[in-house]
Amino acid sequence: MKVRLPASIYRDAEIEIDADEITVEELVKILSEKIGRDLRKLIIRNGDLSPFVNVFINGKNVRHEKGLKTIVKKGDEVSLVPAVAGG
Amino acid sequence: MVKLDRSQIRRYARQLLIPEIGGRGQEKLLEASVLVVGAGGLGSPVIQYLAAAGVGMIGIADGDEVDETNLQRQTIHAGNLGMNKAESAAQFVEKLNPDVKVEAYPFSVTVENARDLVRRYDIVVDCTDTFPARFLLNDACLLESTPLVHSAVLRFEGQIMTIIPHETACYRCFLPEAPPPGSVPTCREAGVIGVTTGFFGVLQANEVIKLIISKGELFTNKLLYVDLLHNDFNLIEISKHPSCPACGERRIKELRSEYYVETCRIETD
Amino acid sequence: MSRRAESRQIEANEVLDIRGEVCPFTFIETKLKLEEMKSGEVLEVITDHEPAARDVPKSVEQEGHEVIEVLKTGEREWRITIRKK
Ligand SMILES: [Zn+2]
Numbered sequence: 001m002k003v004r005l006p007a008s009i010y011r012d013a014e015i016e017i018d019a020d021e022i023t024v025e026e027l028v029k030i031l032s033e034k035i036g037r038d039l040r041k042l043i044i045r046n047g048d049l050s051p052f053v054n055v056f057i058n059g060k061n062v063r064h065e066k067g068l069k070t071i072v073k074k075g076d077e078v079s080l081v082p083a084v085a086g087g
Numbered sequence: 088m089v090k091l092d093r094s095q096i097r098r099y100a101r102q103l104l105i106p107e108i109g110g111r112g113q114e115k116l117l118e119a120s121v122l123v124v125g126a127g128g129l130g131s132p133v134i135q136y137l138a139a140a141g142v143g144m145i146g147i148a149d150g151d152e153v154d155e156t157n158l159q160r161q162t163i164h165a166g167n168l169g170m171n172k173a174e175s176a177a178q179f180v181e182k183l184n185p186d187v188k189v190e191a192y193p194f195s196v197t198v199e200n201a202r203d204l205v206r207r208y209d210i211v212v213d214c215t216d217t218f219p220a221r222f223l224l225n226d227a228c229l230l231e232s233t234p235l236v237h238s239a240v241l242r243f244e245g246q247i248m249t250i251i252p253h254e255t256a257c258y259r260c261f262l263p264e265a266p267p268p269g270s271v272p273t274c275r276e277a278g279v280i281g282v283t284t285g286f287f288g289v290l291q292a293n294e295v296i297k298l299i300i301s302k303g304e305l306f307t308n309k310l311l312y313v314d315l316l317h318n319d320f321n322l323i324e325i326s327k328h329p330s331c332p333a334c335g336e337r338r339i340k341e342l343r344s345e346y347y348v349e350t351c352r353i354e355t356d
Numbered sequence: 357m358s359r360r361a362e363s364r365q366i367e368a369n370e371v372l373d374i375r376g377e378v379c380p381f382t383f384i385e386t387k388l389k390l391e392e393m394k395s396g397e398v399l400e401v402i403t404d405h406e407p408a409a410r411d412v413p414k415s416v417e418q419e420g421h422e423v424i425e426v427l428k429t430g431e432r433e434w435r436i437t438i439r440k441k
Contacts, residue, residue: 007317008244051266059256059308059324063263064331079323081312083266084241086274087129087216087284096384103384106419110388 003031003078009042009053010035024055025068027078043080044068054081095186099141112300113141117186119299120144122204124196124224125214126176127151128160128274128284129238129291133212135163136292138180142299144188145180146208149173150195160281196220198344201227210298212291213237216274218265222351225250225258226333226342236294238287242278243316245287248306248325249294252334255307256325259333265351283315366424366437368400369393375404375433382408383415386438390421393440398424401436409434 003015017030025044032039043053049067056062056079062070072078091099091110095117102108108116119142123133126149137145149172153164157172167175173191180189196204196215205211205227213224213235221237228235229252237258238247250257290311297303312321329335332353339346339353346353372389374382386401393399403409413423416438424437 004321004323006312006321007314007319012314012317012319051270054262056323056325059326060328061261061263064260064328077324079321081246081310081321081323082241082244083262083271084239084244084246085216085218085221085265085271086239086241086277086279087125087127087214091388096381096388100380100384103388104380110391 001027001072001074001076001078003027003080005035005080006082008082009080010037010039019072020074022072023068024049024057024062024070024072027072028068052083054083055079056081095141098184098186102140107302108300112302115299115301116141116296117143119210120146120208121295122146122148122208122211123176123214124148124211124220125216126161126163126172127157127214127216128279128281129214129240129288130172130176130212131161131163132285132288133214133292133295134176134180135183136289137295138184138187138189140292140296141184141186142295143186144190144208146190146192146204147173147176147180148192148194148196148204149176150193160279160284162281162285196223196227198223198342198347201342202231205231205233208233210295211235212295214288214291219347219351221258222265223342223347226339226346228252229257229334229339230342234298236291236298238291240279240283240287241272241274243280243283244312244314245283246310246312247287247290247294248310249298251305251307254327256327257331257334259353260328260331260335261310261325263328263332264353265349267350286313286315366398368437369397371400371402373402374408375402377403377408378405379407379411383412386412386416386436387419390416390419390438390440395440397440399438399440401438402429403434403436404432406432406434409436412436413438 001017005013028043099113126147151172153167163179164175171193173193177189177191232252235250310323310325333339374385420441422439427435429435
């Protein structure tokens with residue numbers, strides 16, 4: 001699975017994670033270890049998905065599915081997008 | 088069919104030369120009507136470039152007044168401190184291009200007036216600054232089957248997405264509900280710079296022009312997320328979601344005020 | 357510089373007199389006129405702007421139309437015959 005991180009969350013990066021089937025929560029843990037920075041504080045809040053960040057698996061927001069418990073499979077593309085509403 | 092007069096040929100000469108525009112495209116622009124909701128940071132470039140390009144009818148809705156803190160990014164309100172923003176923007180348009188008919192709505196878009204306003208226009212541009220306003224416009228445009236060009240910004244970052252109702256992913260497909268109020272910083276709290284609103288507003292105007300002339304490609308089923316501080320451009324695929332509370336299998340049938348408070352959740356009954 | 361076609365008899369469906377116009381309006385006026393016409397129809401453009409006699413045919417060809425001929429018809433007058441694609 002491939003994870004795309006925008007510069008404002010980590011630094012502009014595309015990170016490959018080698019796993020068959022994991023939850024978003026597990027993905028965040030593995031990702032944090034891999035980049036050497038704890039993204040959990042940013043992505044997880046009170047055991048739930050933080051309102052600041054949206055996680056997309058193949059174009060679908062995991063908020064439509066099971067949030068942090070949503071399954072990510074081998075070959076999936078994951079993107080993180082911060083929430084903004086200003087104008 | 089509109090026939091371009093001598094002065095119009097001169098005014099639009101540079102874009103008449105573009106094969107994708109030409110006389111036919113210009114006539115389409117002059118016959119089009121666009122509603123711009125919000126005449127602030129995003130609205131300023133949207134209004135400016137649509138008016139300059141000769142979009143025949145521009146509606147501008149905004150309930151706020153121009154204040155000094157706006158001027159660093161809201162570039163069309165020169166000399167109009169204290170004036171309603173929709174009216175100030177309308178003045179700007181009238182000075183810039185007499186071909187454009189402009190209608191100022193000096194009030195906010197609400198559950199009560201949204202559908203009626205949206206219905207009068209071919210295309211709606213979301214230049215608002217709150218999650219509830221954005222969800223309201225998305226839902227009203229779905230109900231009225233009116234294309235919507237969304238954008239939102241913060242600091243040096245922003246996003247843009249174009250929605251063709253019931254054909255492409257909507258704003259709630261991207262974001263089913265809003266973060267709880269106060270959990271995400273607003274421009275008022277976290278700041279924004281004029282170049283960010285300028286950049287995204289110009290992209291919105293470009294989407295509108297392409298929609299009108301039916302040429303090129305749009306940000307449909309995708310969202311462009313840009314961090315202008317790091318020049319980081321992310322084009323993210325967004326799919327139309329079958330369980331989307333607005334456009335999915337159990338799509339909304341009407342606007343209800345309870346859909347636009349707090350997290351703007353739509354409870355399906 | 358004039359391209360002589362054998363068929364001087366070609367009847368123009370439309371005549372566009374843009375004497376007094378300069379570039380780029382000579383081409384824009386021609387382009388707008390062609391947009392109004394049907395495919396295969398013939399347009400005759402009259403210009404008194406020398407660069408236009410050179411540039412209009414070039415630009416029109418770039419848009420895929422056929423330039424049938426460019427004739428110098430007076431001291432400062434050119435007639436450009438175009439078939440719409
Ligand atoms: Zn939707």
